[in-house]
Amino acid sequence: MRSVTLSRFLIEEQRDKNVISPDLRLLIEVVSRACKAISIAIGKGSLAGVLGSAGSDNVQGEVQKKLDVISNEILLDANEWGGHLAGMASEEMELPHAIPNRYPKGEYLLLFDPLDGSSNIDVNVSVGTIFSVLRCPEGMDPNEQAFLQPGTRQVCAGYAVYGPTTLLVLTLGDGVNVFTLDREFGRFVLTQGDVKIPEETREFAINASNSRYWEEPVKRYVDELLAGKDGPRGQDFNMRWVASMVADVHRILSRGGIFMYPIDSKTRAQGGKLRLMYEANPMAMIVEQAGGAATDGRRRILDIQPEKLHQRVPVILGSKREVERITSYHGQ
Numbered sequence: 001m002r003s004v005t006l007s008r009f010l011i012e013e014q015r016d017k018n019v020i021s022p023d024l025r026l027l028i029e030v031v032s033r034a035c036k037a038i039s040i041a042i043g044k045g046s047l048a049g050v051l052g053s054a055g056s057d058n059v060q061g062e063v064q065k066k067l068d069v070i071s072n073e074i075l076l077d078a079n080e081w082g083g084h085l086a087g088m089a090s091e092e093m094e095l096p097h098a099i100p101n102r103y104p105k106g107e108y109l110l111l112f113d114p115l116d117g118s119s120n121i122d123v124n125v126s127v128g129t130i131f132s133v134l135r136c137p138e139g140m141d142p143n144e145q146a147f148l149q150p151g152t153r154q155v156c157a158g159y160a161v162y163g164p165t166t167l168l169v170l171t172l173g174d175g176v177n178v179f180t181l182d183r184e185f186g187r188f189v190l191t192q193g194d195v196k197i198p199e200e201t202r203e204f205a206i207n208a209s210n211s212r213y214w215e216e217p218v219k220r221y222v223d224e225l226l227a228g229k230d231g232p233r234g235q236d237f238n239m240r241w242v243a244s245m246v247a248d249v250h251r252i253l254s255r256g257g258i259f260m261y262p263i264d265s266k267t268r269a270q271g272g273k274l275r276l277m278y279e280a281n282p283m284a285m286i287v288e289q290a291g292g293a294a295t296d297g298r299r300r301i302l303d304i305q306p307e308k309l310h311q312r313v314p315v316i317l318g319s320k321r322e323v324e325r326i327t328s329y330h331g332q
């Protein structure tokens with residue numbers, strides 16, 4: 001059987017199904033090329049001297065790894081000149097990045113977490129890139145205000161996971177498709193179409209070292225899971241925590257489960273741990289498109305009106321019934 005490359009898939013989505021515009025198609029092609037370049041840089045590791053810290057902090061006050069900086073540069077460089085974008089925003093940069101005057105401008109806004117899970121990079125564990133695309137509101141400059149749109153307005157979201165294989169997971173708002181990087185040919189090939197997250201699960205992901213900081217509803221939910229077949233759930237649950245959101249979410253997409261980075265007393269002042277615009281919104285769109293659910297414990301993630309670019313939120317996402325259960329505990 002002939003393989004469907006990402007390029008062919010996107011052309012068909014544009015030409016035959018009218019799901020995306022030609023500009024959005026080209027934009028996704030460029031992002032996918034940048035992900036290939038990041039995958040190659042990561043793959044070289046110590047041979048290219050790319051591991052370790054960059055010796056700087058980002059806008060979030062977090063230590064930047066060399067590969068955080070390199071991945072950010074790759075994405076900026078690849079996307080600046082194509083003419084599809086009005087602007088870009090990155091987890092690693094304080095302010096939106098305007099397209100330089102010498103290049104044509106387009107109607108889209110691209111947001112990204114260039115390297116997710118970067119604390120894992122030096123121990124050779126999966127990391128990724130997460131991205132989201134919005135339209136720049138008509139007549140608006142691509143300043144911070146233009147980016148502050150709820151996740152429901154995303155026209156596309158995706159992530160690359162750099163693991164044993166490099167995968168690109170993409171939604172254009174009509175389901176979720178998974179592409180695998182064929183390294184010899186340098187192209188992404190469709191390997192799983194219309195992915196659906198199983199509704200029920202026996203697996204959960206949370207950083208349990210934070211348990212003493214959790215709110216009551218989260219404690220109750222996790223205690224019930226830990227009680228296993230002797231508890232109210234009547235079955236045993238397994239726990240996994242990679243500490244790269246891309247890898248944890250990808251496992252859930254593949255075999256079900258629930259991922260939680262809830263609000264706790266440690267992160268309350270900053271609003272949570274994960275970033276709304278670069279992590280929560282794109283992942284929530286993907287998870288919903290795959291039949292799952294995503295809330296902050298109280299509200300649907302995609303309905304949250306952002307107040308600032310680097311806003312943080314609590315995140316609970318994955319198999320629908322589990323997300324609904326813990327969300328309902330927050331209302332009691």
Ligand SMILES: O=P(O)(O)OC[C@H]1O[C@](O)(COP(=O)(O)O)[C@@H](O)[C@@H]1O
Nearest residue numbers: 113115116117118119207243244245
């Ligand atoms: O180290 P912790 O507290 O378990 O946090 C892990 C979480 O932090 C993150 O690494 C944050 O992402 P960045 O690496 O992009 O800052 C998530 O990928 C992951 O889910």
Ligand SMILES: [Mg+2]
Nearest residue numbers: 113116117279
């Ligand atoms: Mg991240």
Ligand SMILES: [Mg+2]
Nearest residue numbers: 113114115116
């Ligand atoms: Mg990051």
